[in-house]
Amino acid sequence: MASGPGPIRIRRAQVAEVDGRRLGSAGRALVVIVLALVFGLLLDARGLHRSAINDPAGWQRTVWLDFTGPLAGVSGAIGFEKPREWVKEALGRSSDDSIDTTVAVPAPPPRSATPRPVLETHAAVPGDPSVKRRAFTPSDPLRLWVAGDSLVIEPGYALQRAALATPVIKTVGGVDGHIATGLDRPDVFNWFLEIRHELKVLKPNAVVLSFGGNDDKAYMTGVPPGVEISAFDDPVWRREYGRRVGGLIDLINRAGAYVVWLGLPITDDRGQSARFDQINSVIDQQVEERPGGAVYLDTYSLFAGPNGGYAEYLEDLAGNMVDVRAPDGVHLAPAGADIVARQVLKDLNVAYDLTSWRRRTAAAVTK
């Protein structure tokens, strides 16, 4: 088949119309697109600079920051940022652009030779009869709060479903899951301030946390003076990340709440799984240093298949094969989240007394 006549000579566009609208030339379209992008970039410069800050560390982020920083300056100087500010104000989202990188966590507690329970109402060792566990009842239910990155969202919903089955657990504050956030980038989302604030408002007795899914990078903000992060999982990185994990547990324990920390699950990407495993080891170590204050839930092993590798399908309690992973190979599907929720409830049952109210109620009925 012939591929058409020779080169086109672009002449002045003839005005042609379809349904009352003028047709334009391809060149005109390109000019409109470029000018619209320039105008849009200027109008949205602050928002773009904010999203550049949120981008994962790397050369693309550096280039994008170098571009949007001066652009935001120009936009501000000529007053182009005003329309966006009005929109944000009208939506009640004026704080979207604010950045606070304070890692507001308490100093780690002094180490003692024999670890003691951080919270006296918890057993330092599961089943330790020397410590009386706090009992919850339907009239005084355990207040459970769930927070973390995107990996906590499905388990959070699963915990809400599980809590519906028992009057002794009440979920508070919904599922506080923020995608693409973590503990390494308080400039993106400051979890340390968020958790401090929510503890005061919600007054939970137990907090389920999941962090780390976006933290497998050689970059952190909010690091103390003199600390420089140069490589993921090197001793400096592990120390600083450990400080943040441990600090959050201490913060929550001091507010009187117990922590269930969900480890990162194995994923369908071997490199990512290895990095998740390294992050898990930091979290696990911090939890071990705080007996009675927190428990680490090893989802990495929980979701490994029979051969120890990634498995999309696992058998549930009834022996049925269920799809436990989301299509992205990282997040959990609802059936997988239900497995996590069951395990969390088991852990809470060890730390607290969630069942004696049944015996007391049964005894009262018998009388």
Place this chain on the structure above:
Amino acid sequence: MLFPTATFTLFFLVVLPLSWLAMADMRRWRLFIIAASYVFYGWWDWHFVFLLAGCTLWTHVLALQIDRAGGGTRRALVALAVTGQLSLLGYFKYYDFFVSSSHNLAHDFGVGLPISTRSIVLPVGISFFTFMAISYVVDTYRGQFKPVTLPRFAAYLSFFPHLVAGPIVRPNELIPQMETRRDPRRVDTSRAFYLIATGLFKKVVIANYLATHICDPVFAVPGSHSSLEILIAVYAYAVQIYADFSGYTDMAIGLALLLGFTFPQNFDSPYTATSLQNFWRRWHMTLSRWLRDYLYIPLGGNRKGRVRTYFNLIVTMLLGGLWHGASWTFVVWGGIHGTGLAFERWRRDRSGGVERSPGRARIWAQRLVTFNVVCLAWIFFRSDSIARAWEMITGLFTRWGAPSPLVSAGVLSWIVVGIGSQYLPARFPLGIMARFSRLPVLGQAVVLGAALMLANAMGPAGVSPFIYYRF
């Protein structure tokens, strides 16, 4: 590569001028657009570029053989081609589903099966390009289309605006357009910009807002929400999926227009439909006509008696449901639509095909009933299991009067906008496009730049994947 991202914007800024320049020689253009489309597709996972290339080669070779052969050989070849294409789809999309379903069925009878799942990654867009490849060989078999050269077919199948989530463009709609140079002086730019801007807004602002503010929390834990919240979440999901999917195809159609190509319309105010049959003439129109032409009609359509017609309708929609995903919830969704279509057909048959022209009140009643049946089906489509869908349905009746904090003014407003905009007369968007087309270059740029800023400022951080990327 997702359309509403900086990466795609840069990609398109390079491809658009180069595509027009390359059109001076259509052979060169075809090679260029194939390369650009493969970069677009490989950006997600380059391994699957070979899958697309393999599907292209398989379809091309067999289409040529089908065209040359006659009689029984022709039939055998088309069966071979379609079997190969469906095997590809079956392996990547349904293998684990059928293995787990068989395992569970056998388990119920106390039998263990020596089979295991494989955790197969679903390649983006496989359902769409497989269906386009099937229509190519079937159209060739039917003598409706003469097979073209490999570069021509590869350009058709991989053309990036439709590659990952449609619309499902038929060979005779696109390949002839790719034969001749498009006229760079007659580009429907105002329609293209209108579609891209409204598509972006629908996806980034409306769909994302409704998903995060009501749909996701309610569908995940229906038991902790009031009947009112569940009802509004179902209506919100109807708007969310419309905004998400039609937003994507609006952008795809707009991008193709800027490159000089016209795609078929994919949505036509579906929530104004007065019957399910009417709904399927307005919703994902390119899929419904594909199902009609390549499934319903080959099954016998309405040519083999009434009962067989009802059966064909139900089977077509059940398979259409399964096309959306490897889950029983999609099968139930298809079953509701299939049964509904068969019921409508039965009613029409009973009245002898004579329909009085309905009054205004009757039309609105029909719209209301149709919309609510569609919403009932959406419950199964969105729920992660049939049990959860039942929880939603029972929750609709059992918790009236409970607090409904998720039913906010914002949620209700976007539902009203999402449904109400479908009732706007056609002259309204046409008027906007006509006025926009008369603006000078700078005026158009200012309007578009402001629209970009609005979408970005009103949308949440990050872009969640399009719902139909999973299908």
